[in-house]
Amino acid sequence: MSAPPPSPAPRYRIRTAERRPSPPARLAAAVRARLGPTSAAGRAARALLLAVLAWFTLRHLLDGDFRGIYAGLNLVLHEAGHLVFQYGGIAWLTAAGGTLFHLICIAGVGVAFWRQRDMFAVAVALWWAGTVFIEAAPYAADARAQVLPLVTVGDGPVGHDWYAMLEPLGLLAFDEVIGAALRLLGLATLLLALSAGAWMLRCMHRAARTEPGDL
Numbered sequence: 001m002s003a004p005p006p007s008p009a010p011r012y013r014i015r016t017a018e019r020r021p022s023p024p025a026r027l028a029a030a031v032r033a034r035l036g037p038t039s040a041a042g043r044a045a046r047a048l049l050l051a052v053l054a055w056f057t058l059r060h061l062l063d064g065d066f067r068g069i070y071a072g073l074n075l076v077l078h079e080a081g082h083l084v085f086q087y088g089g090i091a092w093l094t095a096a097g098g099t100l101f102h103l104i105c106i107a108g109v110g111v112a113f114w115r116q117r118d119m120f121a122v123a124v125a126l127w128w129a130g131t132v133f134i135e136a137a138p139y140a141a142d143a144r145a146q147v148l149p150l151v152t153v154g155d156g157p158v159g160h161d162w163y164a165m166l167e168p169l170g171l172l173a174f175d176e177v178i179g180a181a182l183r184l185l186g187l188a189t190l191l192l193a194l195s196a197g198a199w200m201l202r203c204m205h206r207a208a209r210t211e212p213g214d215l
Contacts, residue, residue, distance in 0.1 A: 064137075071131075095162075143167075
């Protein structure tokens with residue numbers, strides 16, 4: 001009786017697991033895909049704008065009372081926010097509406113630039129948001145003393161926004177701490193936006209070198 005034929009040797013397939021990029025790497029790739037125009041003129045204009053924003057940032061770092069040329073636009077949007085939110089009939093929300101509306105407008109601008117695939121402009125919008133926190137800081141710190149000049153729209157009484165926000169929350173005693181925190185948040189936002197803008201410019205230069213002609 002002949003022996004049964006040997007069973008075939010088992011075949012093994014080695015599968016190498018694909019390493020998915022980390023969330024920061026995926027975010028960086030998404031940003032690179034939305035850099036915006038990388039032509040020589042576009043890069044030069046963005047570099048000039050970044051230099052101007054860096055100069056304004058330095059002024060904010062060195063002088064807590066500095067107000068840039070954008071302060072007027074910020075004031076208009078702030079006061080418009082009070083008018084928009086006053087229709088809700090909630091006093092606290094009306095007081096907070098100036099800053100909320102301002103940040104909502106900036107967020108809308110950032111989303112619009114994201115959809116236009118211009119991430120450098122998104123970084124500029126982020127820088128703009130930093131100025132909102134910086135300009136709110138001294139008024140938050142002034143909630144108890146109320147010595148800073150106030151602006152309002154119309155002929156109604158002038159109220160202190162941050163007093164109206166902090167007093168109902170029982171945070172009035174921390175007004176100076178909140179003001180200092182807002183200033184630090186604003187400065188950190190300015191520096192983050194500048195860093196992001198500089199990184200994007202570097203990516204634009206690399207893209208321009210690797211692709212024939214200007215985009």
